[in-house]
Each structure stands twice: as structure tokens, then as C-alpha cells.
Amino acid sequence: MTAMSTTEYELPQLDSLQRSIRDELSKITLIDPHSHINPHSPSSSNLVDLLGYHYYTELAHSAGMPRESIEDPNIDAKTKVGRLIENLGAIDNTVQWTWMLHLAQELYDWPSDCIDQSNWEGLYDRVVQCGLRESWTDEVLQRSAVESIFLTNDFDDPLAGFDTHRYIPCLRTDDLVFNLSQPAVRQRLEAASNITVNTLEKFDEALQFLFAHFCANNAKACAISLPPDFAPIQVDAVSAAAALQHVLVEGSDSDPAHVRLLAYWTFWRITELCREHKLPFDLMIGVIRKVYPTGVFQGQDLYDSRVSMIQYANLFRSFPSVTFPVSVLASVTNQELVDYAWIFPNVVMNGHWWYSNTPAFIDRDLRNRLEAVPKTKQIGYYSDAYKIEFILPKFSMYRQILANVLAEDFVIKRRWTEERAIALGYDLLRGNVERIFGNHQQLD
């Protein structure tokens, strides 16, 4: 980073203390506990891989760029980048944009504090050139101090052709729980498991097959994102079997009541399988899909912040041996997350998700967590990235905020030693990830 960097988070006071803590935290080798990295193509070969991240497309669209400007499949990469750049001046105030600037400077040695219509082609070329290097992925991970990365795998992912110790599989179950009425999902399930799913028993067998397959391939977590109106209940097998028959026959036209009942059963059954396989079950609570269906790709989801952790109390009670790392979409739910983690041994706070992953929300939510919940139950951060280049600026943002909070709330206000504050930071950034998601040997 150049001395004049626009994106380094400097602080007006406590300067040396905060910087010193941040620098120590930066030395910690990371395990990124949640991402959307494609292990077959983890890094970027073109600037469109970076600027195509939904944060930039949706913000450019929000600022006035028509969706068609970038979503026509006939547009070549360079044209698309040019069109995006035209619309990104309006977002240069956002933290999302600082991620782009920061990674350009840190990973591509971009010498400027801005990327705009006057200079973007230079960056375009740098990204292409770097992407051609066979070592690029390794270089990025090394510069980002990242050792391994959790994935978000479709349930029918063969998990073959990549190093599952560097790219750790995580079984994503949204489709199984919410979309089984779509014939394509059922077909994928049958193809993956080689089981004809025509009864609840067979569906259960297929689920068991998936868990066995994932665990045999070093999966360390199961995960699901959940709409705000979901409140898990246990459903008896007879009712679930009947609902499944409806869903199998009626497909996408199924009565929503059947689909919902089957979702309850499936969710509960998946939790039982997490228990059997000792997999933590990541709950990502609060998203409503396709609130804005004519928005850009991946820029269509929002939420209703009126959600409560009480909806999950029965689940937490029913599965005391399953660890639930929980993420909440809206910061207003953070206090409930803190307090449910305070009381329930099996509830763990997990990162700062999506719409709450901006500095002012992180700062507030982090302080509330650190001061009230055992330090062993806090997973500090995950990147949620689609390309590994974004791990660096996102974790960098988080580390700066964490360093700030550790300096102010612990070293200054509580007179902790700097070493002790850094050790707490280590727990959040690395120690708890290792312990919660499996032993060190397995993760490494």
C-alpha cells in the first residue's frame, strides 16, 4: 500500500496503539469460514470478475445504470467494465468501493487513489496479466495471509478436482429445504445420490448419502440461509410423507402448505444429520429472495427486519449437541444474537453478514458482542467472497475495526495489556474458527 493510500483506515487518535494491534492481527494466518469461492476458479482473470461482483453491479444499477447495459450475454468483458466504470463515480463514497480500490492497490500495485474513466484500462491490463500467472492464486492467498477457505457447495457438488484442505467443503442446503418442489432440484438430488426419491424414506436415504459424501470429502460445516418468517418445528413422518407425495406429483404448482411442511421436516432432518456427523450448522437468518426481481443478478434480495431469534429457541433446545454459528442480516437483530449466544451453549455468533458488513454496523455489533458473550463463542469474520481477491480488503476492514475496539474498550478502558488484547483478537480471527469447525489437523 502506498503512503498516500485512500483506503487504509487510519484513526485520529490512539494512533500508534491501534496501528500496532492491527499490525499484529495482520500477521495471523486466516481460515476464512464462509465464502462463495469456486475452487476450480478461485481467482480473477479479468477485471470483469472483480467489478462483476454484485456489490458493484447493484450499486451502479441503483445509481441509474440500466440492467441491460451489463446483462446482455453478448457484451464482451472490456465493454462491460467500461460501462460499469461510467456508473461507479456515484459510489465512490461507499465502503464497497474502498474494497475495490484497496485490492487494486495491494494486489495489483495500482498506483492511484482512484479508478475512473481516465485510467481504468491500465488496471484492466494488470488484472489480465496477473491472472495469466499460474502462481496468481497462491500469490493472492499468501498476500492475504489465508491458509484455507470454506466454500458454499451445492448439495450435488462432486467435490472433486480440488484440494479440500485448502478449499473446505460446506454443504449448502437451501435447495433441499425450500426448493424440492422444483423438478430440477429433485433431479439433481437423484443424480447426485443415485436414489430415486419417491418416498420419504428414499428422500431420507438421499440426504444421508449427501452427508456421507460431504463428510468423506472433509466438509466441516452445513449451512442454510433462511427467510425471516421461518420458524423451525418438528413434523411427524406421516405428515411429511404425505406432503412429499403432493410435492413430487405437483412440483412447482404444489400447495404452499405442503411445501412448507416438507421444508420443516427436511430442515429438522438435516439438523439431525448434523448431529450425527458432528457438523456445525451455519444459520444465516433473515433474507427474502427476489424482493426486486428486475434488479441485477444477485442484487434482488432484501429482507424484513422483523425477525426474532425466539423462532429458533425450540431448535436450539432440541439439539444441544449441535453447534449453530448464527449470522443475522440486519443489525437490529444483533442484540438478540448476543443474548441467545449468552444463554444457549450451542449458539455461536458468526461474522458480519452482507447488509450489516459495513464499518459503522460492524463497529457497533462487535462492541456489543465482545462485552457480553464468552470469547470462545465469537467467530469474528468471514469474507463471503466470490473471488479470493476480495478476502484481503474485507478482512483488512474488519481487522482495523477490531483493532480499534480492542484498543479503546480493552487496552484503554480496561487497562488490558496489548498482548492480551491481541490474544482476544486471535480467538476471533483464528482460534475459534479452528475449534468450532474441527480440529487443527483436519482444517489444515
Add this chain to the structure above:
Amino acid sequence: MTAMSTTEYELPQLDSLQRSIRDELSKITLIDPHSHINPHSPSSSNLVDLLGYHYYTELAHSAGMPRESIEDPNIDAKTKVGRLIENLGAIDNTVQWTWMLHLAQELYDWPSDCIDQSNWEGLYDRVVQCGLRESWTDEVLQRSAVESIFLTNDFDDPLAGFDTHRYIPCLRTDDLVFNLSQPAVRQRLEAASNITVNTLEKFDEALQFLFAHFCANNAKACAISLPPDFAPIQVDAVSAAAALQHVLVEGSDSDPAHVRLLAYWTFWRITELCREHKLPFDLMIGVIRKVYPTGVFQGQDLYDSRVSMIQYANLFRSFPSVTFPVSVLASVTNQELVDYAWIFPNVVMNGHWWYSNTPAFIDRDLRNRLEAVPKTKQIGYYSDAYKIEFILPKFSMYRQILANVLAEDFVIKRRWTEERAIALGYDLLRGNVERIFGNHQQLD
């Protein structure tokens, strides 16, 4: 302002930077995008015009003053002011009170840091004397750096007798949407439009007339305040026509189901007319009227913070060409506002409204907005004032907070130049108001 002023917001650190940014922001000539100014009597001729602001009457009442002490119509102005002053000691900690002190010092050269029973008569005299000056309104606007002010006009306002380029009309539609069952409202509509509203077609004609009338008189916005349980839907004309017939016949005794259905239709129709006339539609979401009906005048409304922007998603989807500047009453809704503005091109964040218009809420909400949403979609502030004297202290409060955030989050943490931070402040204070509500020529 005197050197010893009680009300200037000074900051303990970054002193010179924050002050420098604030001073630059103070030079920006303002367009105040929402107020309740009466253009026929914009300024105050008596201290009771100032202390009669609901913030003072409701807080004095809250602190123990009986409503009757000030609401008997036989009480003369000076007696009423004296009674209020007696009860305002208990509110000297509030920011609302600092507005009063600040305007007294800035506009009336009030030499003291307090206004109390010992000295208020001096201020009383100053206000009367200033109010007698023909130039007083111009003086206030000039000292406040205000060029033009949006009004809140009843739908039957003739919009005559004032300069609509200084006092910009805004069509307020609460009565049309929610109160058409009141015979007086219907009579006002018929008188204003010269149309007998006895069918849905005629009602529609009357609405069209109002829009034409307002737009012919330089109206730049339509506006409405909405209760937390309102979730707009599109209603077919046949159902709406039937509901209207009930409402016309049954008036205030109408079945609430008919009133609600008609409200849905009217709200949707008004949005269509905003589209036709290219008027932004200000949505002020969350208020419940008359929660405390025995409170003082204008001190009776509160809210239920359990409201979600999801209630408006269908509206935003259905009117992509209508701009919706949205205000939310409770700060807990601010994150949803940020995130809906982040995704929807036609949603703009608008000011800090009423119960969220105090410094700690503004500071928090502003940071969350500035770091996540395109800078073009942020209308920084409006005064909501009933008398122009309040524009100065309210905008001054906002500018100080904005300067603080720009200094800390942009100049220090992101290493922006001061000029660039000030330019961002300009967008919020002036540039976006001009662009969103109409072109410069029209507004000036």
C-alpha cells in the same frame, strides 16, 4: 454567535478539521426540501410563534405543565409565553431547547446562554421588534443561507399570493388517501376542483385537476405520511368504485374495510399521477396519529417501530420511473432504508425525521447511509419547520454532525482530501436536492 455560546457544537478533537469543514458547509446556499412554512406568514412576529412550536409545548407538558395552561384561546401571547417559560427549565438538557437558544443568539442577538424566568421578557421584546421590520423574513433567510423552501400544502391550497419559486409547493395527500370519508374533506375537494365527486371517475378527475393545478404552480413534490400498518396494494377500479359509494353515503361511519380499500386505490392513483407529472413522491413512513389525544396540539402522535420497507417493495417495483424520497420515523428502520435505497434505483433516503432528528440518532444513521449507498441518492436534511427562524439552528446542528462524520470517516480514516469531503457534503446539502426535485432553473 458569541464566543461563549452554549449551543455551538464544538468537538474535543480534530477541532480545526471539523470546524473547517463545517465552515465550508455553512457557505452552501440551501434549498430546504421539506417544511411546514406558511408562505403568507413565514416568519415570527412574537415569541409565542417560536415557543408555541410543538417541541416546546409537548416537552413542557411532558414535564408537568397542564395542557389548559396554554391551550385556552383566551390566553394572550405574553401570558402564554410566561407560562411556557416556567416549565422549560426541565428541558434545558434537550437538543430541542438548544435550537431555541441558538436561534435567539444568532437571529435576535440574544446575549445570554439562557432564557428563563429572569430574562425572557427581553427576548419577547426583541422578537416583537424584529417581527415588525418589513425585511425580517429576508433577513432570516439570508442569515440562514436559504434560497428556497419546500412547503406542505393542503390539496385545496389555491397557491396564490406568494412567490412559488421561493416557497415551492408540495402537494400533501394524507387527507385524500386517509380522510375522504370525512364529509369536510370531500367538500374541500369539490370546492377546489369544481367537480362533484360522486363516482370514482369524478374522483379521479378531481385528483387529476389537483395535480395539474399544483404543477402549474411550480410544485416539485407530492408527499404523504403513512401509518406503520400501511402496505400499498393495487385495487381494481370496480372494487374501488363500490368502496367509494359506501364512503360517500356513510361518511365518517363507513366500514373501515371500505375506507381502507379506497385508501389503497387513491394512494396507487396518486402514484400514477406522480409518474405522469414526473413528481417525486415523498413517503414519510411510520406515524400513528393521536396516540395521546389529550396531549397538546401536535403533541399527540407516536408510532409503532415494527414497520418494514418490505411493505413498499411492490410499490417500488411497480413504479420504476417514480422517485421516492423516503423518511422513516424510527431510527431502527434506518438500516432497511439504507438497504432498500442500495438496491432500488428509485428509492432515495430523505433527511432525519422528527423523533429521529436528534444528534445521536442522526450521527448513527448518517454514518450508515454514507458508507453504503451511492452519494447521489442521499438528501441530507430538511427543516420540517413551521417558522423560518428554526431553519438556521436545525441545519446548523445537522451541518456540525455531517462535518464531524466527513472529518472522521472520510478525511481521517479514508485519507480523502478536505475538498473532496466538502464536495460530498455539498451533494447531501444542495446538489441532490436540485437534481432529484427538478432542474436548477425551476428551483431557483
Add this chain to the structure above:
Amino acid sequence: MTAMSTTEYELPQLDSLQRSIRDELSKITLIDPHSHINPHSPSSSNLVDLLGYHYYTELAHSAGMPRESIEDPNIDAKTKVGRLIENLGAIDNTVQWTWMLHLAQELYDWPSDCIDQSNWEGLYDRVVQCGLRESWTDEVLQRSAVESIFLTNDFDDPLAGFDTHRYIPCLRTDDLVFNLSQPAVRQRLEAASNITVNTLEKFDEALQFLFAHFCANNAKACAISLPPDFAPIQVDAVSAAAALQHVLVEGSDSDPAHVRLLAYWTFWRITELCREHKLPFDLMIGVIRKVYPTGVFQGQDLYDSRVSMIQYANLFRSFPSVTFPVSVLASVTNQELVDYAWIFPNVVMNGHWWYSNTPAFIDRDLRNRLEAVPKTKQIGYYSDAYKIEFILPKFSMYRQILANVLAEDFVIKRRWTEERAIALGYDLLRGNVERIFGNHQQLD
């Protein structure tokens, strides 16, 4: 406190100002307006009395300690403390733990910055030795600058055998409102009142007896904790009488509809009795009991943050002469509390309760309160303590935050004199408690 204390809240800047204000606030003799102190055993005789506080047992349990490790009645005190200590390393980041450290240092002259497996026995002995001193209770209260303490008395408390001017009775009414269907509660009521509760009239007589008994014994408040779905309504006597008959006959098997209807009637009747007896009625809004029934003792309650003060608007309107000091469980409700106290003369903000009693929430909630509501309507803090030793560290935490806010928001930003800021602090810490809960003579 030693110079190297871990727990003193020092601040990085404004150092001398904040410290000076804090030191002045520390001289104020306190009336603690809400606690669970047992007046027959107010102080601790054993470390298990301190570490048995639910904050430590529930956090140790949350961090992994089995409930059985500490809840077997056969475990002796020292063994139980040893087991807790083993599990408290994981909570050394929490503010709850700083309370323990702070009281150890301040009250027991504990010379270290940690209490752990290596040294706890030394503290164990100190607590036993101090507890043996007849003067210990007086010493603790004196060092804590506490003059008197409000209790939380069961409705059938004889209120005998203690000084009701030091330990001020408060009639806790949860059982009467919510648990009358439990035969044991009815039996306790009959035993306390010597009235056979077989009709609504008799139930009313018993309630009247309780109020008379409490008021005759210097009670200064009535109190209740309320679940988030409670919304008081007035029920007619005929319906209530019928519901009571069901509840008397069916006991714990009663139809919940009858129990609820009776709860409404009882709550309303108790509010009437508060009016008659001029007792403030403390409402503690939001808790759900036994969300986690297999949690440790007193570590089973949580909440649903989706609650609104609007549920109480009708109550506030109906009882203008009753003062309602209101506490809310989740910080998200704090703005509603601020705004209902801003409008309703009889609503007072009361302390920082339970899950919102951690520094970052207090800081935020306090700023929002101080800047918007008359200073006469703010009860700053209560300890909620079960043992008097916790009053000191909890009030110390609050005073430091209050000093910080007074320094930043009032002395620096508003240029108040330090004396004036301290006077505002006095109102919150002492003046308002005296005025709201009774005159000085009665309280002393």
C-alpha cells in the same frame, strides 16, 4: 483500587474532564431504585454468594460447563466455586466479569488483576472473613455510597424484621397477574391476606389488603415484569368474575383464555390501586420466561425484541395520575421509550435493564435519552443486584459512562460548565429517584 486495576474505566482523551466529573458523581449518596436484595441477608458470606450470581453461572454454562456441575444440592460451596472458576476463563472479556474483579478489588482489597485457578482460594478466604464481620453490610453500603435500596418483595412478604427505610419495600405483582391459576399462589394470597379468595370481590379485597399492608410498611413502588405480547386492556367485572371461577376450579389446567382475561383484569386493578395509593408502577417490559428451561437457575429467560410501547398507550392514557417508570429489555425499544416519555407526562425512563445493561448499549441509550427528554423524567440507573456487593461495580460502570457522555455531549459540545453537567448527573443518580418515588423524608 490499585493503580494497575484492570477494571477501572479510563478514557483515552478528555481524561481529566471525564475523571473529574466521574469523581464528583461518585460523591453522590445513592438510593438504588431497584434490586433483588434479601433484607435479611443483604451481603455475602461466601464467594459462592457472589459467583453464584446468574451472570456467572449462565455464562460459564454457555461456555460449556454442564449444569449438573453446579446445581447438585450436595455440592459444597467451595467445590462449586472451584468448578465455576475452571469455566470462567472464557468470560474474562465480558463486562459481567469486570464487575466481579472490580468488587473484589474495591471491597475485598484483592491485589490482583485476575481471579483464576491459581489464586481463587485466597479470595474465597477473604470473602468468608469479611462476611463474618458484623459490620460488613454497613461497610459495603458505606463504601458504595448507598443510603437505601429498593427491594423486590413477594406479595406475601410480611415485611417484618428489617429496616424498611434502608430496605424500601416494592410490591412485585407478577405472580398475582400471571400465576393466580397456580394453586400455590392462591394459597399464598389467602394466607397473606386472611381472605378466602373465592369470588372476584374477595380477590379484590385481598389485593386491597396487600396494598394497604405494603404502604403501611413504607413501600414506595409497585412493579411487574411483562412478556412482549402483553397489551393491557380493561376487562369488565362480570367477565373477570367468570374467568376467575374457571381459574379457581381448573387451576393449572385452566384454559389460557381465562388465565389471560383474568391477567388483564388484575393488571388493571393493580394499576387502579397504584393510583389510589400514589405508588409509581414500575413496568419492566419484554421478558419471556423459560425460553431455555434446561439452562441454569435464573439463566433461562430471553425475549422477542418485537415489542412496542404502543401496547401500553391505552394504559398511559387511562391513568394520567399514575407514574410509570418503564424499563425495556432490548435496546431496540429504547427509542420508543424515549419518545413515549417525551410525549406522555406519566412515562419515566428507568435504568438500563439486564440484557441492555452493558456499556455499549448504555452509552447509546443514555445519549438518546439525555438529548431528547426532560431531565426530570430520567431515572439513571438501578443495580438489580441480589447481593449488595454488586451495587458498587455496577453503579461505577454507569457513572463512568454517564461522566463520559456529560463531558462529551454537554461540556464540550454544548459548552456547559462542569458544575451544570454534574447537576444533571445528580438528577439522574439521585434527585429524580427521590422526587419520583416519594419525598426525601420518606425515603431516608
